[in-house]
Amino acid sequence: MGYWLVQEGTSVVQIDEAGGKLGGRIVWLKEPNYPSGSDQGPAGQPKVDAHNPDAAKRDRKLLGLPIVWGLSPPDAKGVCDGGQVYDPRNGKTYSGTITMAGQDRLELRGYILVSLIGRSSTWTRVDPGKYGLKP
Secondary structure (H helix, E strand, O other): OEEEEOOOOOEEEEEEEEOOEEEEEEEEEOOOEOOOOOOOOOOOOEOEOOOOOOHHHOOOEOOOOEEEEEEOOOOOOOEEEEEEEEEOOOOEEEEEEEEEOOOOEEEEEEEOOOOOOEEEEEEEEOOHHHHOOOO
16 A cells, blocks of 8 residues: 556556455556646646546546556565556556565556466655655
């Protein structure tokens, strides 16, 4: 649990527990609004979940968007599994796991069917105050 900077450095995700499962939502974006000249949205407006396959959800703001849910708490090896990972860049939802790679690093893996076929991303724990967030 805590605040995690994604590998690309473009967002911070807060992971917490609710109902015995772990989930995460975007709480900080490096660029929360569309820049001038963007073909994805009006300049200065908050970025939205534009690629969601459900047209009714395409106007949801990325800030606050749940992107990880349903993960089990860490087992003895530091693995959280059984969850889902949503990628707002393409609007796809994947099966997912988180593996703790130390106190301040985790590896998020999203995959389809089997974990061998997928993509991993290393996230780094951050101080929420550095990003203007309240713990």
